[in-house]
Amino acid sequence: MKLAGVIPVILLCLVSYSPQVQPQVAQPVKNKNANTQNRLEKLNFPRSGAPVGRRQGGARRNGCPDLKQPVTALVPGEGTVNEAISFLSLTVSEYPTFWVYLPDLPTNLRSGEFVFQDERGKNIYKTPLKLPDRSGIIGITLPQNPQYALKQDNKYQWYFKVYCGNPENASDYYYVKAWVQKVALTPNLENQLKAAKPKEYPVYAVNQIWQDAVTNLADMRRTNSSSSTLAQDWTDLLKAVGLEEFATAPIVGRYGMER
Incomplete structure (x- = not known):
């Protein structure tokens, strides 16, 4: 067995949990000796139920140079740049964090923007971002202000843009687009989370x-970057949604943590 002799702590957690979200829920593992990597890869995250999105960003106009790798939203789904597929994530947070992979960018591409909208496309939150000078993963958190708080069962869309040169030239940018829906934090789920902390x-x-799984694990990796268990779990989680190629990318930025 590839992980013989190593039983990750995550396996001990997974065997006792029962799902709270009913559609397409993967059943908890019953075999305590099951491989954790295989377990995470078999998790099925919702891939329907929202309007379409774009997980990997192409250029909006002709003023953007070619990139070796695309800007990529870390969201479940299938497909890449074609806006014909739903990319919907679930959260129990009022102020979730959204994660994006940034490839190597030319030195003049350091201006980004995050836009959060309701289902009809009305802006709820919008902020410019100064992008890091190296490739990696960034997280953008909604500020904890009641006017930005997600409401239960509502669907929201979010955009992340990288402007090609001058951000005032708003027609030239790379972008990704995805969706998020807030679901109920039930008493049973809340008890499970309390027992599992941190x-x-x-x-x-x-x-x-x-949305909350990737955020919690990303934050743990940022504070304990030497943990091989967390690194493996990160790889497994991204592999579950077809994004394993970004598992070794560092987390290079965290925005919007104002209280």
């Missing part, structure tokens, strides 16, 4: 709550 991501993952 390692909450297995609970979120088995309940298909992608």
